[in-house]
Amino acid sequence: MKKIFCIACIVISMILLTAVYSVSFAADADTPTAGDKLDIKDLVEQVDVLQIVTDMNLKPDQLSFMAARIDFLSQKRDETQKKEKALQLEIREPLMIMRDAFIAGKDVPAEARNAAFAKLKPIKQTRQDMQTAFNDAANSCVDMLDDGQRRVLGRTADVLSRAQKMIQEIQSVSEDEWPKTMASLAAEIIKVKESDRYGDWQTQVDNVQNLPASEREQAYQNLEGSRKAELDQMQADAEQLLQSVRSANRQVLPIALNKLAGALKSQTELHNQLFGAMVRVLDSPGAPAALKARIEVMKAATDKKAGK
Structure with a gap:
């Protein structure tokens, strides 16, 4: 923030300013306000x-x-x-x-x-x-x-600064280098999303460990399949966002900046x-x-x- x-x-x-003003202008004060009565x-x-x-x-x-x-x-x-x-x-x-x-x-x-x-x-x-x-x-x-x-509160100075640098990189990189750049930036976004999901994923693992031995293997497979589906969706969403930023014109760049900043802010950290x-x-x-x-x-x- x-x-x-x-x-x-x-x-x-x-x-310090309050101390200075209290000394300099005490003689000029007419009627004290509620704030003047506070220490x-x-x-x-x-x-x-x-x-x-x-x-x-x-x-x-x-x-x-x-x-x-x-x-x-x-x-x-x-x-x-x-x-x-x-x-x-x-x-x-x-x-x-x-x-x-x-x-x-x-x-x-x-x-x-x-x-x-x-x-x-x-x-x-x-x-x-x-x-x-x-x-x-x-x-x-x-x-x-x-x-x-x-x-608004999630768009801290560090997040906005990183989003601005990413936009410059996204829009300036050549077509030949774009796939490599997009993969790197998408990985950065996904890392943030994974950190937000870590707690829930760990709880799911703990729940599976409490199951009877005969049920655990299938439960782990189901859990891994669900997690992979989430990661695939994160990948698709991140790439779609980056592609939209790359094709954005000057008029819509502020919108792109806000979306990118939102993707870069961990909701767990914000909370x-x-x-x-x-x-x-x-x-x-x-x-x-x-x-x-x-x-x-x-x-x-x-x-x-x-x-x-």
């Missing part, structure tokens, strides 16, 4: 969140969805902390007995050991449940993105990047206020446009 995953320098610059840490948090949601071009309903996920996680976190504190109180006494026994060089009472271990398990499960809820919330925020947003960005927003203490302010401004703009 344009800025979404590399904003550290921007944030640092903003901290630098809160301001950086909100700017970070707003940078991410702006780069994603999120709509008001999507921002509201994220805000609702944050509220849910906040309630879940409070419940988790209360539950864990209660469990910690219960485990304190057996842990103290174990500690004293170790210090005294005595055998640890089995009753205390069993009681401690029995309480450690629900504490661990409580934390895992919280992490699962957080991951589910982040994935749901990724899933809410529409196809258009995903296409991981988007997941990381959503985690950053959901876990930010500045997110609720930042999202609320952005939603209100967007709603006001919509109402004004509609003449309300």
Whole structure:
């Protein structure tokens, strides 16, 4: 994405600029805005969140969805902390007995050991449940993105640069060298597609390994046949795309560039990047206020446009 995953320098610059402006123009300020009441840490948090949601071009309903996920996680976190504190109180006494026994060089009472271990398990499960809820919330925020947003977010600078270089190579190579060049470029595209399918293919292999021995050989053959059919289709699609780029005129080159960039971006990698960005927003203490302010401004703009 344009800025979404590399904003550290921007944030640092903003901290410095904010400090300079606060010193230079403090005397000229008339009425403080809501932002003026924030300390630098809160301001950086909100700017970070707003940078991410702006780069994603999120709509008001999507921002509201994220805000609702944050509220849910906040309630879940409070419940988790209360539950864990209660469990910690219960485990304190057996842990103290174990500690004293170790210090005294005595055998640890089995009753205390069993009681401690029995309480450690629900504490661990409580934390895992919280992490699962957080991951589910982040994935749901990724899933809410529409196809258009995903296409735009997938066209990162590195992908666009590679696509542009490929177009130059495709359209400049001679007819004699074209088959060789097309095969090489198609292999590059197929490698990306294979990486996206690897997880599913591995799961299928694992499932076959769990079958009775009498069924495995046929299952492996079926699986290999299915995989080969997929690879053949990938090959055909890649070659068709490259041929269309080679024959594209100047007017349709932007379309060709977008299609090629889409083929060069691993959807698994894109999902991981988007997941990381959503985690950053959901876990930010500045997110609720930042999202609320952005939603209100967007709603006001919509109402004004509609003449309300």
